[in-house]
Amino acid sequence: xxxVVMSCFLLLAVCMKLSAQGYTVGSVVEDFxxxxxxxxxxxxxxxxSAKGFILVFTxxxxxxxxxxxxxxxxxxxxxxAQGYPVIAINTNDPVASPGDSFGKxxxxxxxxxxxxxxxxxxxxxxxxxxxxxHTPTVYILSKTAKGNVVEYTGAIDNDQDESNPSxxxxxxxxxxxxxxxxxxxxxxxxxxxxxxxxxKA
Amino acid sequence: xxxxxIIMVCMIASxxxxxxxxxxxxxxxxxxASGKDTTFVVNFWATWCAPxxxxxxxxxxxxxxxxxxxxxxxxxxxxxxxxxSQVVDPFVxxxxxxxxxxxxxxxxxxxFIDHVNKSWSGSxxxxxxxxxxxxxxxxxxxxxxxxELKTLTIKPN
Numbered sequence: 046x047x048x049v050v051m052s053c054f055l056l057l058a059v060c061m062k063l064s065a066q067g068y069t070v071g072s073v074v075e076d077f078x079x080x081x082x083x084x085x086x087x088x089x090x091x092x093x094s095a096k097g098f099i100l101v102f103t104x105x106x107x108x109x110x111x112x113x114x115x116x117x118x119x120x121x122x123x124x125x126a127q128g129y130p131v132i133a134i135n136t137n138d139p140v141a142s143p144g145d146s147f148g149k150x151x152x153x154x155x156x157x158x159x160x161x162x163x164x165x166x167x168x169x170x171x172x173x174x175x176x177x178x179h180t181p182t183v184y185i186l187s188k189t190a191k192g193n194v195v196e197y198t199g200a201i202d203n204d205q206d207e208s209n210p211s212x213x214x215x216x217x218x219x220x221x222x223x224x225x226x227x228x229x230x231x232x233x234x235x236x237x238x239x240x241x242x243x244x245k246a
Numbered sequence: 247x248x249x250x251x252i253i254m255v256c257m258i259a260s261x262x263x264x265x266x267x268x269x270x271x272x273x274x275x276x277x278x279a280s281g282k283d284t285t286f287v288v289n290f291w292a293t294w295c296a297p298x299x300x301x302x303x304x305x306x307x308x309x310x311x312x313x314x315x316x317x318x319x320x321x322x323x324x325x326x327x328x329x330x331s332q333v334v335d336p337f338v339x340x341x342x343x344x345x346x347x348x349x350x351x352x353x354x355x356x357x358f359i360d361h362v363n364k365s366w367s368g369s370x371x372x373x374x375x376x377x378x379x380x381x382x383x384x385x386x387x388x389x390x391x392x393x394e395l396k397t398l399t400i401k402p403n
Contacts, residue, residue: 108294178387179369200356200368208328209353235359237324239295240369240388 067176070232074186074193077171079134079164082147082154087132087162089186089193096128097187097196097223099216102177104137105153106144107239110181113201114157117181120201120216121161129185129220131161136172136180142242172241179238185219185229196223199234266334268327269348271361277320281378284316285399288374290362292324293337297389298371302341304392308399309345317399319345324370327353375399 068074078088089098101117103110121131137145147165154163166172175184185197197219204212219229278286289305291298302321309319321343325334330349338347350358359368363385366372372387375398390398 108292178367203354203356205355206326206328208326211354235356235366235368237292237355237359237368237370240297240371 067174068184068195068198069176070195070198072195073191074184074195075174076193079166079171080147081162081164082151082159087164089132092130094128095130095188097185097220098193099124099129099131099220100175100184100186101131101133101181101201102136102172102175102184102241103133103181104135104142104145104239104242105149106137106142106242107180109205109236109238112205113181116201118157118159120220121159123217124220125161127224129223133159133161133163134166134171135163136166136169136177137242138169138244141245145242169241169244177241179240181238183216185216185223187223197229197232200236203234203236205236266323266330266338266347266349268330268351269322270351271358274322274348274350274361278376279378281318281376283379284318284377285382286318286320286374286376287395287399288320288322288376290322290324290370290372290374292370293329293333294325295370299341301371301389302343304390304395306344307392308395313399321345321347323347323349324355324358325349327351 074089076089078086081087089095092098099120103113103117105111117131117133125131135145135150139146143149150163150165153159177184181201183197183199183201184195186193187196197216199215201216202212202214203209213231215231215234218231222229278288287305287308289298289301291302293299305319305321309317323334327349334347334349352358352361355368359366362372362374366385366387369387371389372385373390373395375384375386376382384398386398
């Protein structure tokens with residue numbers, strides 16, 4: 046019985062740790078400095094003319110993230126010039142997920158011709174700070190006097206394998222609304238994804 | 247008696263060409279609500295999710311091992327509905343899964359995610375444990391070892 050109680054406590058502790066909250070809509074985001082696939086460091090502050098950002102927590106290996114790669118490229122093609130560039134961040138630990146090594150990220154960025162940064166979150170602190178639980182997860186930020194504020198969190202759309210006839214392009218809709226001076230009418234969505242591959246203690 | 251059981255399990259296993267079926271959210275609720283003293287262990291997984299695939303044998307074992315109280319494992323794949331016959335069905339056959347396997351008949355993932363549990367971010371694997379008689383409904387967005395699963399499904403008193 047003692048063992049059962051102990052196990053329950055352990056489980057509870059693990060669950061509590063996992064559900065630790067990150068940024069939500071309205072949060073002011075602290076800037077970061079992470080290495081890009083071209084070996085240069087990237088911060089939000091580098092994007093002087095940006096009005097906001099489409100941050101995508103993703104990775105090389107998750108099949109859902111892979112399904113969305115072309116759509117991430119398309120988002121940057123459409124919105125970077127309008128002031129909302131894509132910044133992709135690889136959440137996964139390369140030991141826990143060898144397909145997510147820096148070398149493999151460079152390969153993927155080249156293969157898919159990423160015109161946006163694809164950053165390594167080596168200590169996974171940024172992923173934790175944002176509270177991105179799975180890949181792919183998007184945070185749309187807008188640059189304000191207070192700093193970079195979270196306007197939207199969630200999925201790119203509700204049509205992973207492009208078979209949903211009632212498709213809603215959540216991220217596009219939200220950025221379009223922001224560009225029109227409005228708050229996103231849908232600011233939090235959910236979709237199925239792969240758990241972040243955390244560094245093993 | 248023991249041998250008879252083994253023979254029967256083997257027979258069931260040999261004919262067990264489990265077919266993946268579509269499940270509406272309404273029927274999902276009805277099924278769980280009608281369980282009375284049965285503990286339902288509902289695992290949400292996907293063919294593309296490596297940790298889920300690793301974890302599946304634990305659920306199969308949980309169902310196969312004699313439990314003192316009624317227990318029913320249900321596997322709900324979050325693969326897209328469009329992948330049912332080409333991907334999920336063949337997967338179930340190759341892995342010889344004995345549990346019931348379903349895909350939600352709901353193309354909008356957000357609808358079924360919130361329906362299952364408001365706190366679910368959408369990551370898989372995830373597991374829901376329901377025991378209607380004691381109003382138990384616990385949701386876990388994580389992987390389990392077999393021992394952990396066994397501990398979790400012990401009949402609550």
